[in-house]
Amino acid sequence: MVSIGGDKMNHSSLRHLIEPEDFTKEEILKVVELGEDMYNNPSKYSDICNGKILASLFYEPSTRTKFSFDSAMLRLGGNLIGFADANTSSAKKGESIADTIRVMGYYADIIVMRHPKEGAPKLASMYSEVPVINAGDGGHQHPTQTLTDLLTIKVYKGQLENHTIAFCGDLKYGRTVHSLIRSMARFNAKKFILISPEELQLPSSLKRQLKDQYDIEIEEVRYLEEVVEQIDILYMTRIQKERFFNEEDYLKLKNSYILTNDKLENAKEDMIIMHPLPRVNEISYEVDDNKRAVYFEQSKLGVYVRMALISKLMEVGPYVRG
Amino acid sequence: MLEVKGILNGVVLDHIKAGKGLEVFHMLKLNKIDAPVVLLMNVGSKDLGKKDIIKIEDKVDFNFNILSLIDTHITVNIIKNDKRVEKFTVEVPEEIIGHIECKNPRCITNFDDYVNPTFHKFAEDDKVLEYVCSFCEEITKFKK
Numbered sequence: 001m002v003s004i005g006g007d008k009m010n011h012s013s014l015r016h017l018i019e020p021e022d023f024t025k026e027e028i029l030k031v032v033e034l035g036e037d038m039y040n041n042p043s044k045y046s047d048i049c050n051g052k053i054l055a056s057l058f059y060e061p062s063t064r065t066k067f068s069f070d071s072a073m074l075r076l077g078g079n080l081i082g083f084a085d086a087n088t089s090s091a092k093k094g095e096s097i098a099d100t101i102r103v104m105g106y107y108a109d110i111i112v113m114r115h116p117k118e119g120a121p122k123l124a125s126m127y128s129e130v131p132v133i134n135a136g137d138g139g140h141q142h143p144t145q146t147l148t149d150l151l152t153i154k155v156y157k158g159q160l161e162n163h164t165i166a167f168c169g170d171l172k173y174g175r176t177v178h179s180l181i182r183s184m185a186r187f188n189a190k191k192f193i194l195i196s197p198e199e200l201q202l203p204s205s206l207k208r209q210l211k212d213q214y215d216i217e218i219e220e221v222r223y224l225e226e227v228v229e230q231i232d233i234l235y236m237t238r239i240q241k242e243r244f245f246n247e248e249d250y251l252k253l254k255n256s257y258i259l260t261n262d263k264l265e266n267a268k269e270d271m272i273i274m275h276p277l278p279r280v281n282e283i284s285y286e287v288d289d290n291k292r293a294v295y296f297e298q299s300k301l302g303v304y305v306r307m308a309l310i311s312k313l314m315e316v317g318p319y320v321r322g
Numbered sequence: 323m324l325e326v327k328g329i330l331n332g333v334v335l336d337h338i339k340a341g342k343g344l345e346v347f348h349m350l351k352l353n354k355i356d357a358p359v360v361l362l363m364n365v366g367s368k369d370l371g372k373k374d375i376i377k378i379e380d381k382v383d384f385n386f387n388i389l390s391l392i393d394t395h396i397t398v399n400i401i402k403n404d405k406r407v408e409k410f411t412v413e414v415p416e417e418i419i420g421h422i423e424c425k426n427p428r429c430i431t432n433f434d435d436y437v438n439p440t441f442h443k444f445a446e447d448d449k450v451l452e453y454v455c456s457f458c459e460e461i462t463k464f465k466k
Binding site: 096097098115116117118119120122123127137138139140205 | 426428429430431433434435436437444455456457458459460461
């Protein structure tokens with residue numbers, strides 16, 4: 001294949017982030033630590049992407065993730081192109097992902113993709129000549145949310161290892177839960193506590209993988225109050241009405257999974273409450289003032305860990321070769 | 323009794339569980355090949371009571387192991403000049419490319435013609451084979 005101009009990366013060193021397992025534990029830790037340094041010293045990194053372009057291909061709407069990537073690239077001194085709605089792209093004309101990606105690789109140095117179909121970013125990475133970042137594919141993976149969660153845990157708990165982590169709400173369809181639980185397993189979590197209605201339990205295949213591969217204790221309960229005093233990190237998710245077969249079941253259960261200060265009475269003083277956002281009503285507004293609530297800071301940290309990720313995949317700043 | 327001649331060159335798929343012959347026929351896309359094919363169903367068998375058999379003349383280049391998703395006991399007999407030159411039982415493949423579709427309705431492999439559905443073996447026991455989709459990680463189970 002003839003290479004036409006540009007300084008595209010050597011294909012052999014081309015890396016993508018499609019799922020957290022694409023990075024070794026050491027690589028994840030390095031990205032998280034760099035994100036922490038970028039958060040503390042942003043001016044050190046404000047021009048490492050000068051002259052570089054990030055293309056964001058959002059085939060379905062997103063607020064936080066899209067703007068978080070935009071903000072990350074702009075804070076590194078780079079530029080942006082892309083679309084935030086498939087209706088304004090040639091996908092509407094029926095163009096395949098492979099064709100779109102091949103062409104976008106000539107216009108940009110890195111691609112960020114969100115797609116409603118599961119596995120679409122992986123397909124994109126197979127045809128791309130520049131790094132591809134999965135910014136969420138259906139109910140499947142959302143690895144940069146996981147990196148955001150890991151940086152939040154690092155900043156607020158000092159380390160990633162040896163925590164008791166409770167996941168509360170929709171554990172069946174919540175992609176952020178699936179990604180984070182696997183990553184925390186790699187970082188030697190002490191224990192997982194799964195709090196959900198029966199209809200929304202963690203998939204059994206994932207539970208089996210956690211037990212077989214990592215030998216981590218898993219406790220499943222129906223209500224937070226049963227276990228709150230054990231928890232170091234409480235990860236809340238939204239229970240969506242459309243996940244239930246009938247409205248009666250949803251109405252019966254939804255209040256049990258709304259976090260209030262009452263339910264936190266016996267919680268550890270240094271427990272942290274996380275949430276990938278957007279929140280609808282699963283965390284009562286009164287909890288926002290609770291010192292344990294870190295979910296807004298979590299969103300803020302997402303920008304810095306994405307800056308670190310862009311640096312890694314584009315091999316700029318601390319990741320520059322040679 | 324129904325009798326079918328042997329073949330001079332080709333392949334005989336034997337010991338197919340009775341009733342599964344048609345699935346094997348479709349899995350190998352035998353309706354699309356330009357060669358004589360015979361599907362025998364409910365043939366008497368000492369071991370199985372009844373079994374299905376498929377004979378394909380003049381063509382042997384098939385992915386036989388994919389048939390283990392239908393029945394792991396199928397035996398493949400390669401015939402050359404009226405003699406059996408090779409006999410083996412289908413083996414459970416580690417990887418499947420094409421042949422089957424991902425059952426996850428949200429999987430990209432069900433929407434994009436560029437991509438070949440690809441699966442890796444996830445688990446196997448006496449009764450069930452499990453494959454995981456390389457794109458969406460959905461698990462598909464097959465009864466053995």
